[in-house]
Amino acid sequence: MKPITKSGALLHRVAEGGRTPVSFVLNGQPLKALAGDTVLTAVLTHGAQLRFSEFSGEARAGFCLMGACQDCWVATESGQRLRACGTFIEEGMRLVTGAEGPV
């Protein structure tokens, strides 16, 4: 898997930067988000994918951001699946991209 780097971020913050920082872990790497971020925002302000297609293996990073497309599922290290656009990031969340398995 490619390293999750800031330069790889898909989303760019343009407002609301004054919120409380929240720590979470993505693929073993400790990262920061902001309170009120969705899991999708937390991940994609650092990286460029949430999951990988079961068919082509290609990276996906969500599409509709409103719960219709169901293309933003990510997993926690304990195997719980989250719809990234509809779940808020929480302190200490441990996420893994590309391991969410079939829904």
Added chain:
Amino acid sequence: MKLQAVIVGAGPAGVRAAQTLAAHGVRPVVVDEAPRWGGQIYRQPPPGFTRAKETLYGFEAARADAVHSAMAGILDKIDYRPDTLVWSAEGSQLDLLAQGQMRTLPYSHLIVATGATDRVLPFPGWTLPGVYTLGAAQVALKFQGCAIGSRVVFAGTGPLLYLIAYQYAKAGAKVAAVLDTASFAGKAAAAPAMLGQPALFAKGLYYLGWLRLHGIPVHQGVELTHATGDERVQAMHWRKAGREHHIDCDGVGFGYALRPETQLPDLLGCRFRYDTLQRGALPERDAAGRSSVTGVYLAGDGAGIMGADAAEWAGERAALALLADAGKTIDAARAASLESRLAGIASFRHGLERAFPFPAGWAAAAPDELVVCRCEEITAGELRRCVADTGAREMNRLKALTRVGMGRCQGRTCGVAAAEILAHACAAQPDAVGRLRGQSPIKPLPFSAIVAAAVKQEAA
């Protein structure tokens, strides 16, 4: 029969419906998938965000605030259930999922105000990270304070296209280009019909003028050909007047106006009818919002795209119909006035369709390798081969044979495109290929919730 009113959706239609019921002494249950009311158009940011409504909603700030305040004012008069998914409906009962728990909700009267999502006609490369719907681009900005890229292209057509480009540029995001598949000539021809709603028409012109004034390239009458990139989008390509063009970018927002979210009325057995203007099947409703199923009412964009203002009127009108049907006394003059306002929006809708027409040649131009269904990764070529090999001429047949529309999105994303490909492949009009039937669950359920429900049932 005891009156148990349930409203699904807390956007402009759902909120006005709830307010109307509450004003008549009826306490509705309001079920909404979002954590806060407002729907998509007036979506509220999470607690702790500080931008003013003027910044978030622009010209619509007063309307957004009115809808938000209306709901805030009735919270003690309704049973409001946010973060709650309606995943199925049958026999006067809804199936809900909230906090990982499944439960049922019976109703005697139901108002469906489920809203709309972007109408998507894909191009090769649309599954690349960084390519989103226009609605998604707006959610990222409004709800999260984020832009979908540092150099964003907005593409497709519809009034949202210019609005979102404007909102991004206003927020300080770099808009690389606006690519509109509709021509300028079409917009000019549509102007007389649009003048019935001068404020809406003026706003459209304002956004376009503002973008031009700020040096943002706007190309009209284009054909979107593909997006390219290595593991994420890096360029958007289009054709205009026979010439190929491209522009470097790291984000693309696209869509072709909106499509209504009709899966609940479908599961409830509401009769549908093909609507030529909206190029798709819509649940039938009378002028008040009554569906073909007794006790089921339809309001807002979920019943047919009419916009947020009309959604407020339709929500109130449907609630008045519900009240009248339940034997309550209503203000008949108010009901008539709402109906006449709703009728008045129709000519404007015709104007919009002329200004931002559906790209009729899309299916013919779609290459075989185009992934139509992003859940199951079914290509246009596979759909065409299926039509050629099996003679399939109907959407549900095509779904059974190819799995198109069978994935997690249940056709919400690919349904429009698949129907266009099918119609084109069998040389039929889009109204002749049927419509994808809703299937329960309409959205994926976590396995843990299913197991928990099964265990509970076993114990009982």
